[in-house]
Amino acid sequence: MQDFFDGLYQSFVKTFITDDRWVQLLNGLLVTVEITLFAAAIGIAIGFLIAIIRSTYDMNLSGKKCRSFGDYILKIVNFICNIYITVIRGTPVVIQLMIMYFIVFASSRDGIIAAIISFGINSGAYVAEIVRSGIMSIDKGQFEASRSLGFDYKSTMIHVIIPQAFKNILPALGNEFIVLVKETSVAGYVAIQDLTYVGNLIRSRTYEAFFPLIAVALIYLVIVLILTFLLKKLERRLRSSDH
C-alpha cells in the first residue's frame, strides 16, 4: 500500500512539479481560453449576421419572385450563406484547421491566429442555425404588431425580434460554446501549445498516462462548469422579464 502511494506521489511530482510543468499547463490553459474567447466572438458575429440574412430571406422572399434589385442581392447573399453553412458543417474541424494553417495561412508563422479564425468560422455556421431557429420561433404577430406601430424592418429586428429570440436560444448557444471549448483540443495538430497539447507533451516526457490525462480532463471540466454557471446566471437574469 505504501509503495502504491509512493509511486502515485512520484508520478504526481513528475507530472506537475519537475521542470515547472504546472506552469506549462497554465500556459496551455491560457492558449485554450484565448482561442475559445476570440473564436466565440467571431462565431457570434458571423452567426448573427448570417442568421438575419437567412431569416429575412425566408420570411420575405422564400418561394416568391424577385421584384427589385435588392431582392436579387438578398437572394445571392442567401445562396452564399447556404454554401458556407453546408461546407463548414459538412467537413471536420481538424481538416478546416489544417487547411487554414497549411494552405490559407501558408506563410504566416503564427498558428494561433489561424486557429482562432478557423474555429471562429466553424462556430459561426452552427451559431447561425441556432440564431435562425430563434428568430423563426418568434410569432409572426410580434413582427406585424411592431411594423404597424411604425417600426421599420431594421428596428423591429433589433428591438423586438432579436431580444426575444436571444432568450429562447440561450441554452442552445451555451451548448455550442461548450462544444467549442472542447473542440479547440485539436489545435495541437498544428503545433499550437494548447491545454491538450501540453498534456501530450508532459506525457511524452514522463511516459505516464494517468496524471497528465486526468489533469487535462479536469481542467476542461472546470472551464465548462464555469461557463455553465455564467450561462445559468444570464438565463435567470433574462427570465426576470417574464413576470
Next chain:
Amino acid sequence: MKKILSIVLTAAMLCTTALALSACGGSSSSNSSADTKTVASIDDLKGAKIGVQLGTTGDIYASDYEEEGSIIERFNKGADAVLALTQGKVDCVIIDNEPAKAFVAANDGLKILDEPFAEEDYAICIAKDNNDLTEKFNTALADLKKDGTVDSIIKNYIGDDTKGKSPYKTPDGTEYKNGELHMATNAFFEPYEYYEGDKVVGIDAMIAQAICDKLGYKLVIDDMDFDSIITAVQSGKADFGMAGMTVTDERKEAINFTDSYTTAKQVIIVKE
C-alpha cells in the same frame, strides 16, 4: 438540372476562394520573413524556431535550447514539421537522418546540414514486467544479426546501390503457433516504417517480422502517434514498440529496451 448546376457552381466558387486566399498568403510571405533566422550550423539553433516531432529524441534535444530563447514547434508527424519548414513557419527541423533524407528527396529547396546533431542507438521497447519477451527478443535478434538478416534488411532500405535488392521473405514452413504479437509504431518514418499501399513496411517492420517468424508469433502492426507508443506498450495495449526509437535514460526508467539493432543520427534540415 438546377441542382447539378448549383453544385458545380459551389465547387467552382470554393476553388476560386481557396486559390485567391492561398495567393494572398503567398504574397505576404516577403514581409513576414523579418523574424526568420538562417540556421547554418548547430550554434545558430539558439533563438531559432525549431520544428520537431513530438516525443522524439530530436524533440528532447531541441528542448534544451528552449532556455536559450529558441521556440520549439512540436508536430504529431515529422512530415508536418518538414511541411512547416518549406512554408517558412519554422527555421529548421531536427529529425533522424534517414527520414530526413527521404523528406529532402521529396521536397525541393531543402538540405541537410553536414554536421550531425547527435548520434544514437535504436532499440525495441518492451514493458518492464515482460522480461521473458525481452530475453526472447534479444536471443532472436542476436541470431538474426549473426546470420546477416538484419544487415540485409537494412541494406534493402538504405544505400543507393543496395536498395530494394534484398527484401526479407518469411522462411517457408513458418508456423504461428504462439499467437499474436502487437507492435506499436508510427508509420510516417521512412525508411524505418512507412506505408506502401495499405501495408506498413520498412526496416523496423521487416526486422520485427523476422523476429516474430523466428519466435513463432504472428505480427500485427498498430500505427499510432509516436508519443503514444511507450504508454501503449506499458499498459499492454501493444506487446512491443519499434519506431526508430532511441535508447535514452529517461525512457529506460519507464520501459525496457532490447539490444540495439542499428545506429542513427539526428540531423538538421534547413531551407536552401
